[in-house]
Amino acid sequence: MTTTARAFDVPPETAPPKGACPVINWDFASSRPPLDFYLELDAMREASPFYYNEFGGTGGFWMLTRYDEVREAYQTPEIFSSDSVTVLDANPPYTFIPTHMKAPEHQKYRRLLNPRFSPATVAGIEPSTRQWCRDVVGAFADRGSCDAVTDFAGLFPTGVFLNILGLPFSDAPQLLEWVTAVFAAMADPSLQDGMVNAMAGISVYFAELLAERRARPLDPDTDFMSFLITGEVDGRPLTDEEIGNLCLVLVLAGLDTVKSQISYTIWHLATHPDDQQLLRDRPELIPTAVEEMLRAYAVVMDGRKVAEDVDFHGCPMKKGDMVMLTLPSATRDELVFPEATRVELDREHNVHVAFAAGPHRCLGAHLARQELAVAIEEWHRLVPTYSVPAGVELTAHGGQLGLDSLPLVWNVEGA
């Protein structure tokens, strides 16, 4: 009796664990030249709509690179859950309201918050947003140079947020420092201690404000904290814990995102003089240009957690897996946007999902749009033709894409 092992006796090799999905190790965090993230993703998307990315040391995560599948995932929250939205941390040690919530609880909080972030409400604060923007840009406009990240992109949205809460602008640097620490940890889990400390700092900061407003309430129609104090869910008032949680979420969602988007917007205009001149000549294009900047330079590497085993277009996803909804790739998908990798400031048809899609669509989208439009308008009203000084090598960081710094120069009249 001989046993001859023949190739065909061997059980067929089991299917690769990631199906037909290419397994890669793509660093989405480390700093590199600003456009490189987008160019790398353009090439990846061209080659495959899906990847399994082993980067980050947490076992890896799926990546969706194209528009249709990203939107499908957003619109299928029962499978692509928001239990975690950070791909390197499937089990975050916190539950954000309403970020991590599911239907029907999620909608209850959104119904409370939506009117405060509606276009009509947001329009009401436009004059103060604009005045703050003029103050920020005015502080350096006649200097002939600035760092657009530290002097403008970070400071401006932070001041808008503080204004909504009735807090002094002088708190902006501290708030920014905390927010920066939190986002650093999302791209590098080894920095989690800094994140926890920063979140604790933010929590104490808002707890003090809450105590102050409970003692001396302001008009809930204009003061956000007083609005939260009078706000109800399920016929009961919000608890202190819920209010603190919501404020933490708003500060994490509303500051670094806008900062990042402004940094890419000003960088693009500084390095594309024709586009800069176009917006000076035709300011009526600014709303369309804002949408195009959101599309061409989406900054959020969003995440969802798989709620049940699923074969998603051939990708064998398991319950508990993390999935990156790669917005900086999806919004540059040639299958959806003609000349997708080109910036066309007058692009008429633009269905970008830079603010996500589905039930967790960005609550602050209308406010962000206002901030971006005001930023472009006021910047160009006060700063003449500007550029990046020769010899400067710019970098941007990943996680949430944004420039590390953006030195600019311009001619000052009479100088």
Place this chain on the structure above:
Amino acid sequence: MRLQIDTDVCTGHGRCYTRAATLVASDDEGFPVLLVADVPDELGNDARLAASSCPEGAITLIEAG
């Protein structure tokens, strides 16, 4: 032509009433309210803009047969 908004799919991006204020308005929460469902020819371009700006694909335009 007829303009339809699928309210189950809409999540309030607000692009439709921003691009086509002649046809769609916003409610208190920022969700769209259809002002004109049967779109007259002269507003056809607005209707196409509204439909082609929706990130959720919630807007359908039915051209008259």
